[in-house]
Amino acid sequence: MVAYQFTNSAEPGAAPAAGTPAGAPTTQPFGDQYKTASYGIGYDLGKNIKQSKINLDPKLIAQGMEEGFSGAESKVSPEQFQAAMTNIQKEMFVNMEADQKVAGQEYLAENGKKPGVVTTASGLQIETVKEGTGAKPSASSTVKVHYTGTLTDGTKFDSSVDRGQPAEFEVGGVIAGWTEALQTMKVGGKSRLVIPSSLAYKEVGAPPRIPPNATLVFDVERLEITKPGAPSPQPAR
Structure with a gap:
């Protein structure tokens, strides 16, 4: 089960604008607050997946969400899902190692040029x-x-x-x-x-x-x- 924190904000994930009282009514671009929240959750999810650089299929994510909402039987077993996630996490760890190594080398190269750095x-x-x-x-x-x-x-x-x-x-x-x-x-x-x-x-x-x-x-x-x-x-x- 995925927990989601709802925030009173015009933009998903953003802090309330200064001067806007908590609970103040705002325009609902999709007609009502539930549709707006539905879009916001989907947008946040997609944005986070993109930033994580995981090669997931957005169409299958949408299909899984739709079938989960409808109560249909999952096409993957809990064991299959867990195995896939474990392998993805290992891949992410390897990619993180490589990214950090390159970033560190670049930082050291630039910092070493500064006056006073030995x-x-x-x-x-x-x-x-x-x-x-x-x-x-x-x-x-x-x-x-x-x-x-x-x-x-x-x-x-x-x-x-x-x-x-x-x-x-x-x-x-x-x-x-x-x-x-x-x-x-x-x-x-x-x-x-x-x-x-x-x-x-x-x-x-x-x-x-x-x-x-x-x-x-x-x-x-x-x-x-x-x-x-x-x-x-x-x-x-």
Whole structure:
């Protein structure tokens, strides 16, 4: 069964217009509110399917809806329907992986051209917003930070700032991009990190907030080192 949320709006899915009282009468383009709602549901469904890039047949969707309304027996069994949907979801996941990988590569390529952005050997990109002072942590240090994480399209997926509570953790106990970046930052420093998926959650992602192969953007402020660790090993000369 599909649940549908009805909204008091002139356009399907839109918020009520400013200054329009809730429940105010509006023109019904199809003669009455039920016909208008019927069209709106169909329009939203079609629009969502198109945006999802699933290769579904609109004529068969309409046929299925008509036969479902009439009470006719379904031409597919629940098992057949479930198997088809499972395969489609797998296909969507593969396509999402590919789309995210390409989008991440393009974002990294453009971001790397910006003044002040340093791309390390691992592919991590660091833009220093504010220089800190004092010591840098090692991988075994425990630090306290504020951060906001977004996808490359600007979608926010996590923020200690919004929670009003800094995060505290061991530098070596987080994703590789963070472990590398934090060891370059002094207390009080602020940086913008662009972390390729290979240094983040790779092809697995962190559902539902982080898709597979997602490049991540973090605005990070190093607040303090709450527990010093062993010095990081220095590169051989």
